[in-house]
Amino acid sequence: MNWLRTSSFVSISTVLAFTAVIWYAAAVYLNSAVLIDKYERHKVEWDFSKLVDDSWSMDRPIMPAPHQIIFDLNKSIFKQKISSKRSLIYHGWVTISSTMVGFAMGGILGILLAVGIVHVPTLNKSVLPWIIASQTIPILAIAPMIIVGLGAIGVTGLLPKAIISAYLCFFPIAIGMVKGLRSPDPIHLDLMKTYNASKSQNFWKLRWPASTPFLFASFKVSIAISLVGAIVGELPAGARAGLGARLLTGSYYGQTIQIWSALIVASVLAATLVFLMTLLEKGVQKRMGVRL
Amino acid sequence: MKNYIILNWIFCIGFLVQLIFSRVWMSHGSSTILFAFQPLLASFLVIYRPTVIKAMSGKILISLLILSGCIASLNSVHSAETGALSWGIWLYVVTLVGLLWQLMGFWSQIENLLNKNVAVAINLMVPVLFGGMLLYLWEMLTVGFDVPQVLLPPPTMIGMAFVNSLEMLWADFQQTFLKAVLAGFILGCGSGFIVAVMVDKIPFLQRGLLPLGNLASALPIVGVAPIMVMWFGFDWQSKAAVVMIMTFFPMLVNTLTGLKSTGQIELDLMHSYAADYWQMLIKVRLPNSLPFIFNALKINSTLALIGAIVAEFFGTPIVGMGFRISTEIGRMNVDVVWATIAVAALSGSFFYALLAFLERQFTGWHPSFRVG
Structure with missing residues (x-):
């Protein structure tokens, strides 16, 4: 029976099952106050089992039970046409597309900046401290301003959200790439020198390949925050589509189940994106001859 | 040349x-x-x-x-x-x-x-x-x-707005930073730390929680903001709750990794001194995990401010930095918005600098601080 205690699958599912039990209990506990109040106003007879039943099937619960969320997910993903405004696939797609555009923009910007910092000493001294300092600034606070500001000059839709995502994800990429491009040992740089390698050969044949592990580590971090940026970008100025808009309308109309299912979809998206990035990393490493 | x-x-x-x-x-x-x-x-x-x-x-x-x-x-x-x-x-x-x-x-x-x-x-x-x-x-x-000023006001104008509305900005700062961020930060980091120390004792839980914790730090946790606002009301408590959830997982994961980072040789030495679990924890393993803990604290300092500000987009009393940003942008007072962002940036940077200073004081022995 030793494998039972050492398998991480068993551990993870135990923790998950435990979470589900707590969740159901919390749903009863949190919803009971409203329900008991309602029973007493309508003078309905109630006992504990009725309370439990009702608290797991409320229309607008304070805390929805997991199966309610799953039903709602099923309803809004599989039972709707993809183009419908009620389909979470449609909203997820809106968010994902600005996430990807923002990630591409931020990635290119971050890499270019890192290349500049590594090769130009003045840039290194002057810009790098600002990049590090800007990580301490709550960038998301600027989100509404970018949306409204760009909206005022007629740029709306995908681009402003993508800019927020790009802004969020270029920092980790720039920092990671600077580290990565500087990671080759002096011994390797010396070897390149004995080959009389030019600056560009040095870059493409040594620095760039050496930086790929760092690049992918930063990619994984930044694609996750790129999604956060896209979601937060949908909050202000009343975006009509996207997971952030679902969160906002859910919170306006007290539709807790809708909030939770948007949240679940966002989490699944984030996990999928990071997972895809890991797959890509493994593929690239394999092609580069890394033994896994 | x-x-x-x-x-x-x-x-x-x-x-x-x-x-x-x-x-x-x-x-x-x-x-x-x-x-x-x-x-x-x-x-x-x-x-x-x-x-x-x-x-x-x-x-x-x-x-x-x-x-x-x-x-x-x-x-x-x-x-x-x-x-x-x-x-x-x-x-x-x-x-x-x-x-x-x-x-x-x-x-x-x-x-x-x-x-x-x-x-x-x-x-x-x-x-x-x-x-x-x-x-x-x-x-x-x-x-x-x-x-156009809606797009980007000049810095002098932002400075003027900053000076003219100092009182309002201070009230916002108190509401968002001193109440929501600090309370949530302390609760989140504290509970993350305590859970990590407890989980560390049970390898079974560790294997279950670590992958989930890692996953959770990639998730868009900011999204729980509307739920927290619904549960804890419009005042700073709901923001503190969002901040607490956001800061919990990085702290948990980092502390767990830190506690595992102690070398076998050090543990063996402590074992030969007949040290019990608590002596080992306090004298060797916790000091060794300090670099990881400070790393989590620094990550969390940024996350906390973001969490509090975004949570205020979902409803607040009429004070707070997130509230100020979202209402003043609606009234096209962009200079006040930028002044608020300047406050957020300054307080975020000072918070970070303070943590970096403390890190320097407490982990000065660590190889990464060696010069030359």
């Missing part, structure tokens, strides 16, 4: 061209002309007396001369009527930025020759110069090209 000589020649020629063909921008008072001529002097100095940049006093002199050029062009751009600016000023500004760039190069080359304190000062000075250059360009371009 002598790139900077070429740069200075470009400035001299650009200066002459704008002086002969477009004198208009300098005519805003005689002091403008006087100040605008100073960088030309600096250029001649660099071209004909290249040794001047080797000496400290020479560098300071050149910096001051170039600075006066910035002042002249700022003065001119502010006193001109809109649309009355000539193209000459932009030629001047472009070449002046070239000089500024070269100046940063001069300052960043010398640090090895000097003693440590001066080197630190110069390492600070180059980024400050760069930031100053950005602010200068920001002011010049927004005022000169009459950029």
Whole structure:
């Protein structure tokens, strides 16, 4: 029976099952106050089992039970046409597309900046401290301003959200790439020198390949925050589509189940994106001859 | 090799061209002309007396001369009527930025020759110069090209808004930072730490929680904000709850990794001293995990501020930084919004700097702080 205690699958599912039990209990506990109040106003007879039943099937619960969320997910993903405004696939797609555009923009910007910092000493001294300092600034606070500001000059839709995502994800990429491009040992740089390698050969044949592990580590971090940026970008100025808009309308109309299912979809998206990035990393490493 | 000589020649020629063909921008008072001529002097100095940049006093002199050029062009751009600016000023500004760039190069080359304190000062000075250059360009371009204020107000306007609404900004700061962020930060980091120490004792839970914790730090946790607002009401408690959830997982994962990072040799040594679990934890394993814990604290300091501000987008009493941003943007008072963002940026940076300072104090023994 030793494998039972050492398998991480068993551990993870135990923790998950435990979470589900707590969740159901919390749903009863949190919803009971409203329900008991309602029973007493309508003078309905109630006992504990009725309370439990009702608290797991409320229309607008304070805390929805997991199966309610799953039903709602099923309803809004599989039972709707993809183009419908009620389909979470449609909203997820809106968010994902600005996430990807923002990630591409931020990635290119971050890499270019890192290349500049590594090769130009003045840039290194002057810009790098600002990049590090800007990580301490709550960038998301600027989100509404970018949306409204760009909206005022007629740029709306995908681009402003993508800019927020790009802004969020270029920092980790720039920092990671600077580290990565500087990671080759002096011994390797010396070897390149004995080959009389030019600056560009040095870059493409040594620095760039050496930086790929760092690049992918930063990619994984930044694609996750790129999604956060896209979601937060949908909050202000009343975006009509996207997971952030679902969160906002859910919170306006007290539709807790809708909030939770948007949240679940966002989490699944984030996990999928990071997972895809890991797959890509493994593929690239394999092609580069890394033994896994 | 002598790139900077070429740069200075470009400035001299650009200066002459704008002086002969477009004198208009300098005519805003005689002091403008006087100040605008100073960088030309600096250029001649660099071209004909290249040794001047080797000496400290020479560098300071050149910096001051170039600075006066910035002042002249700022003065001119502010006193001109809109649309009355000539193209000459932009030629001047472009070449002046070239000089500024070269100046940063001069300052960043010398640090090895000097003693440590001066080197630190110069390492600070180059980024400050760069930031100053950005602010200068920001002011010049927004005022000169009459950029709509909704898009980007000039820094001076933001400064004015900051000074004029100090009281309001202080109230927002109290609500968002002193109440929501600090309470949530302490609760989240504290509970993350305690759970990590408890989980560490049970390997079974550890294997279950670590992958989930890692996953959770990739999830868009900010999304729980509307739920928390619904549960805990509009006041700062709901924001503190969001901050707490956001900061919990990074702390949990980092502390767990830190507790595992102690080497077997150290543990064996403690074992040979007959140390019990608590002695081992407090004397060896916790000190060893401090670098990881501080890493989590630093990550969390940024997350906490973001969480509190975003949570305020979902409903607040009529005070708070997130509330200020979302309402003032609706009333198109962009300068107040930028002032609020400046407050957020400053408080975030100070929070981070404080944690970095504490890290330095507590983990000074760690190899990553070794110099040379």
